[in-house]
Amino acid sequence: MDQLIQRGIEHNELPAFQYLIQHGQYYPDMISSFPTMSISIDSTLLTGRYPDAHHVPGLTWYPHQGQKVIGYGSAPVEILRRGTKSVLTHALKDLNNQHLNPDVPTIYEDLKQLGFTSGSVNGLVYRGMTSHQIDLPQPLRELVPLDLPFQVKGPDFLAFGALSNPLDGVTNLPDGPADRMGFNDRYAIGVAKYLIQTGQMPDFLLIYLPDLDGKLHKRGLTDREGIKETDRRLKELLDAYESRAHALHDTILIVAGDSGMSQVLPKEQQPVIDLPKLLQRYHVLPTGQTMNSSTEIALAVNDTMAYVYSLKPENSLKEIADVLRNDPRIDLISWQEDGWIHCVNAGDPTSMRFKAGGDWIDPYHQSWTVQGTEQILDLKRESTSRRNKSRHITYGKYPDPLRRLQGALQSHEGRFLIVTAKPGYELAEAGAPTHSGGGAHGGLDASASLVPLIIYGTEKRPEFLRIVDLKAYLLDLLKSESRK
Numbered sequence: 001m002d003q004l005i006q007r008g009i010e011h012n013e014l015p016a017f018q019y020l021i022q023h024g025q026y027y028p029d030m031i032s033s034f035p036t037m038s039i040s041i042d043s044t045l046l047t048g049r050y051p052d053a054h055h056v057p058g059l060t061w062y063p064h065q066g067q068k069v070i071g072y073g074s075a076p077v078e079i080l081r082r083g084t085k086s087v088l089t090h091a092l093k094d095l096n097n098q099h100l101n102p103d104v105p106t107i108y109e110d111l112k113q114l115g116f117t118s119g120s121v122n123g124l125v126y127r128g129m130t131s132h133q134i135d136l137p138q139p140l141r142e143l144v145p146l147d148l149p150f151q152v153k154g155p156d157f158l159a160f161g162a163l164s165n166p167l168d169g170v171t172n173l174p175d176g177p178a179d180r181m182g183f184n185d186r187y188a189i190g191v192a193k194y195l196i197q198t199g200q201m202p203d204f205l206l207i208y209l210p211d212l213d214g215k216l217h218k219r220g221l222t223d224r225e226g227i228k229e230t231d232r233r234l235k236e237l238l239d240a241y242e243s244r245a246h247a248l249h250d251t252i253l254i255v256a257g258d259s260g261m262s263q264v265l266p267k268e269q270q271p272v273i274d275l276p277k278l279l280q281r282y283h284v285l286p287t288g289q290t291m292n293s294s295t296e297i298a299l300a301v302n303d304t305m306a307y308v309y310s311l312k313p314e315n316s317l318k319e320i321a322d323v324l325r326n327d328p329r330i331d332l333i334s335w336q337e338d339g340w341i342h343c344v345n346a347g348d349p350t351s352m353r354f355k356a357g358g359d360w361i362d363p364y365h366q367s368w369t370v371q372g373t374e375q376i377l378d379l380k381r382e383s384t385s386r387r388n389k390s391r392h393i394t395y396g397k398y399p400d401p402l403r404r405l406q407g408a409l410q411s412h413e414g415r416f417l418i419v420t421a422k423p424g425y426e427l428a429e430a431g432a433p434t435h436s437g438g439g440a441h442g443g444l445d446a447s448a449s450l451v452p453l454i455i456y457g458t459e460k461r462p463e464f465l466r467i468v469d470l471k472a473y474l475l476d477l478l479k480s481e482s483r484k
Helices: 002-010 015-022 038-047 076-082 084-099 107-114 177-182 185-197 211-219 225-239 244-250 317-324 401-409 467-482
Strands: 025-031 118-121 130-134 150-154 157-159 204-207 253-256 272-274 297-302 305-310 330-337 340-345 352-361 367-372 379-385 390-395 416-421 426-428 450-456
Touching: 002 015, 002 025, 002 225, 002 450, 015 225, 015 253, 015 450, 038 107, 038 467, 076 084, 084 150, 107 118, 107 467, 118 185, 157 185, 177 185, 185 204, 185 225, 211 225, 253 467, 305 317, 317 330, 317 340, 317 416, 330 401, 340 401, 401 416, 416 426
Parallel strands: 118 157, 118 204, 272 426, 352 390
Antiparallel strands: 025 450, 130 150, 253 450, 297 305, 305 416, 330 340, 330 416, 340 352, 352 367, 379 390
């Protein structure tokens, strides 16, 4: 993503990005959560915790001893296979009300307790302490197979497309069926502009801009039209202030990606890994179907990453890993067993394992015990001094891999493996979206995990450049600003 921004600036195509970078702080390599899918990343951003604490494992996942795989919706075919009502119920009701751990507070809940106001514009994860109504105008209710309206808890201000539009009848926003019911950049920036121009901005406002992700999925990382459109929206936001000086004085603006993208190879190079075919020796649950006594494996595909669930105790996780590692397009396979997290690579007979706690300290002050072939996760262990026995871990192409793998593997109950595809490839099952020649994310590697961060209006910076650390940083900023 950094290359896309830098290339656009070099071609004088991104004046808003250029202005914010020149007048603020710019970091090209903030580390996302894992899997690198928006639902789980947003949960990490808003709770300041990894999935092992917030309990939202990904865009799709299987609840232990459940009847079906849960999906929050990624593509029309996948939604139809899982059942439109089921997907919408999980995405609109269960995600914030049940799946997101109620014992882990979101930033909206913390801010309310501290006496600050907050808002969310099109954020999929929005749990707060203020009641709002999810509804649609009567002619559009027929399009949604849910019992509308219903109540949710969110921040003080909640704009959620046409489903919760507090500005309906106040200002014109693109929220009809042709505009994805308001889940688009024009709607999101339109809401923010209105709040700025009418002096109604809350102390903290999160704005989610989805359009660039869709364009990169379709066109790949060489296409610059999507980032140019995002730049135009950022310019609209800045222009909503009386002047740039007022914006700098009145606002701390933070622009961040949530996940990177891997370029997927063209279709003729067979970039799509058919997981059910690869696991054909087992009875794999078809997409959207209900478990039965013969089901051996369930799949939850998240683009270039997947959870593979073993539902029969006689099928060991290592045995399934050995089947998967025969495909050279597979990158990493990991699972948890006997208190250790095991990792192997496709085509490599060696292995490694690790667990939290121990003598090895990584750059984020996390301690580990690591055994085996460290090259599997491209990490290095170095003892710097015999006298103080200082032992350090440094990471390579997988940013913060130990903690992020641990977070995903301990995010929910069950016996399962994590599988990732090598750069250029993606995982699939029937109905799953594929992106041959385009972009995909989900994985653990740097291309999917490193995202740009721009901080405008303050010289303070986060302790670590990780999305998991942003919540504490944002709360500290608000407390500091309130004391001025």
